Amino acid sequence: MMLTHRAMALIAFAVLATPGPALSHETVAGALFIDHPIARETPSAKTPGGAYMTIRNNGDKPDRLVAARTPAAGRVEFHQSIIDGDIVRMRPLPAIDLPPAGSVALQPGKGMHLMLMDLAERLKRGDSFPMTLTFERGGDVEITIRVTAITGAAGGHHQPDTQ
Numbered sequence: 075m076m077l078t079h080r081a082m083a084l085i086a087f088a089v090l091a092t093p094g095p096a097l098s099h100e101t102v103a104g105a106l107f108i109d110h111p112i113a114r115e116t117p118s119a120k121t122p123g124g125a126y127m128t129i130r131n132n133g134d135k136p137d138r139l140v141a142a143r144t145p146a147a148g149r150v151e152f153h154q155s156i157i158d159g160d161i162v163r164m165r166p167l168p169a170i171d172l173p174p175a176g177s178v179a180l181q182p183g184k185g186m187h188l189m190l191m192d193l194a195e196r197l198k199r200g201d202s203f204p205m206t207l208t209f210e211r212g213g214d215v216e217i218t219i220r221v222t223a224i225t226g227a228a229g230g231h232h233q234p235d236t237q
């Protein structure tokens with residue numbers, strides 16, 4: 075496989091930018107680098123789960139995350155959080171765009187995230203589950219999501235905290 079100098083520089087950067095070993099877990103698939111995929115612990119199976127990660131596109135062409143599936147949930151939606159006064163609203167997105175040589179952070183409480191609907195069972199801290207991400211250009215990528223307790227101002231997942 076031939077790599078351009080630019081691609082090698084980007085890969086070197088991605089490795090250097092990886093956070094410390096304790097929490098770090100990531101998947102590299104072709105031009106795509108999926109870093110630290112986590113999901114929020116849920117109080118029950120009836121609460122939708124939120125999943126978060128950083129997706130880096132090291133390629134020189136745009137890509138898009140067009141679908142996600144997991145045995146842990148009946149379906150996975152892409153959501154955009156919008157702050158509307160004191161309320162965080164969520165708007166479904168058809169896909170998540172990944173610019174060339176760029177990254178997109180799916181984060182609790184702001185911006186975009188994955189929403190796990192119809193959970194098979196409650197998401198418990200310490201558990202992990204597989205997910206298949208389908209990219210328009212990169213194809214299917216298998217990742218492992220860790221369930222963690224995410225606290226703080228990250229609320230707003232269909233059951234917004236009253237402030």
Ligand SMILES: [Cu+2]
Binds near residue numbers: 164187189231
């Ligand atoms: Cu959501």
